[in-house]
Amino acid sequence: MLLFLFFIAVSSVANAQRKITKKVEKYDRKGKASFYHDRFEGQLTASGEIFHQNKLTAASNTLPLGSYVKVTNLKNKKTVVVRINDRMSKHNNRLIDLSKKAAKKLDFIDSGLIRVRVEYISDEQP
Numbered sequence: 001m002l003l004f005l006f007f008i009a010v011s012s013v014a015n016a017q018r019k020i021t022k023k024v025e026k027y028d029r030k031g032k033a034s035f036y037h038d039r040f041e042g043q044l045t046a047s048g049e050i051f052h053q054n055k056l057t058a059a060s061n062t063l064p065l066g067s068y069v070k071v072t073n074l075k076n077k078k079t080v081v082v083r084i085n086d087r088m089s090k091h092n093n094r095l096i097d098l099s100k101k102a103a104k105k106l107d108f109i110d111s112g113l114i115r116v117r118v119e120y121i122s123d124e125q126p
Helices: 001-024 100-106
Strands: 028-035 056-059 068-073 079-086 094-096 115-122
Touching: 001 068, 028 100, 068 094, 068 100, 079 100, 094 100
Parallel strands: 028 094, 056 079
Antiparallel strands: 028 115, 056 094, 068 079, 068 115
16 A cells, blocks of 8 residues: 555656646746845855855746756847756746856846846756
């Protein structure tokens, strides 16, 4: 009986994971982006790793932790690939929050907030 319950639990998780993967493969959205304030340097992220401004990482409330996305600055068409390693406040109306290194690559350090396109790439480093 215990083995049967274990099998049901594993099957349910596998099915849920497949649904998430199908949904994520089509992720392509436009919205607002900002970058982390320096005060978050060295703090723990939702993925359990330490946040560093000099890495190409980001926070999202909809994309799976560990996934890679391409972010395009819609004003100047510059792009960067980042790994999702954190979550944002539930009250945040932005699509994504980027590390300072990613913001520099997109050339929006001075403006602080931009419109971007976020496209899912993969769950593994491209």
